[in-house]
Amino acid sequence: MGIKTYSKARDGAVKLSEHFTVGEFACRDGTDAVPVSEELVTLLQKIRDHFGRAVTVNSAYRTAAYNTKVGGAKRSQHLLGTAADITLAGVAPLEVAQYAEFLQPKAGGIGVYRTFTHVDVRAARSRWDSRSGKETVVSGWPGYTEAVPPTEAERAVEWITAQGILRGNVDGDRMLDEPLTRRQFAVMLYRFAKPDGRA
Numbered sequence: 001m002g003i004k005t006y007s008k009a010r011d012g013a014v015k016l017s018e019h020f021t022v023g024e025f026a027c028r029d030g031t032d033a034v035p036v037s038e039e040l041v042t043l044l045q046k047i048r049d050h051f052g053r054a055v056t057v058n059s060a061y062r063t064a065a066y067n068t069k070v071g072g073a074k075r076s077q078h079l080l081g082t083a084a085d086i087t088l089a090g091v092a093p094l095e096v097a098q099y100a101e102f103l104q105p106k107a108g109g110i111g112v113y114r115t116f117t118h119v120d121v122r123a124a125r126s127r128w129d130s131r132s133g134k135e136t137v138v139s140g141w142p143g144y145t146e147a148v149p150p151t152e153a154e155r156a157v158e159w160i161t162a163q164g165i166l167r168g169n170v171d172g173d174r175m176l177d178e179p180l181t182r183r184q185f186a187v188m189l190y191r192f193a194k195p196d197g198r199a
Contacts, residue, residue, distance in 0.1 A: 002038040003081050017045040025060035025081065029069075035061055035081030039121040043103060044084060047119075050099055051088055058116055059085040077109060083120035085113075093117040093131075098144040101127075110141055165191045 006014065009032055012023035016036060025036045040060075048055045062070070062078040077083035088096060096117040100110050109126040111118035114133075129136045150158070165188050 003035050004038065005081075006034045006036065008032050008034050016041045019048050019055070020044060020057075024057045025084070027061050027063050027066050028059065029063055029066040031063050031066075037080070037082040037121055040082055040084060040119075043100070043108075043119060043121060044086065046103055047086070047088075047096065047099060051091055051096075053088045053091060056087045056089075057084050058087060077120035077122055082122060083109065083118065085116045085118050087116045094141070094143075097141040101141040102144045102146070105140075111135075112141070160188065160192075163192070 006022045008023060008026040011034070012021065012026070014022045016022060016025075016038075020041055022034055022036065026034045044055055044057070059070070059078060060083065061081045062072060062076065064079060067073075067076055067079055072078055086096065087093070093112050093114070093116055096119075097110050097112045100108070100117065100119050104110075104121070107121070107123055107125050109118065109120040109122055109128075111126075111128045111130055113130045127138045127140050129138050
């Protein structure tokens, strides 16, 4: 796990990825040192890219004193620079957790709270639900399935339908289920070429 330590004063505006800077990961107590996991930045960038919305980092690195002050776990990943509590406007914390689960199904920590999602890149796997105000261990956050891109045939049918070449069962056209006859193929080509200027 690649953890680099930066200076908030010197490196605060340095971009760690397309959408994240060092300053976003700094401890809220004003400490200058900012340890940041490269894997964490990669994870957050993937979440940002997927949802197409800005990711607000509410809390990332924490000093031991600040972690105690905010009631963090004694062995919190925030102490190492490997965790972030995040929000995305218009996206529910559970939805963020489900996508994070898809990205790292066998490792990392994912916790769902009422208003934010905790993600970290620890080697072990940990999942919890704190929306009730009491932390409950859960098995995981299933629910996200990656969209399957349409096949070439599906794209072709969509296009010829949009162009008015394929019109359901009119003039002998049949939709996808049956083999295409020469007559049906001729009608489709005729409509595509429009030799008489008619649509």
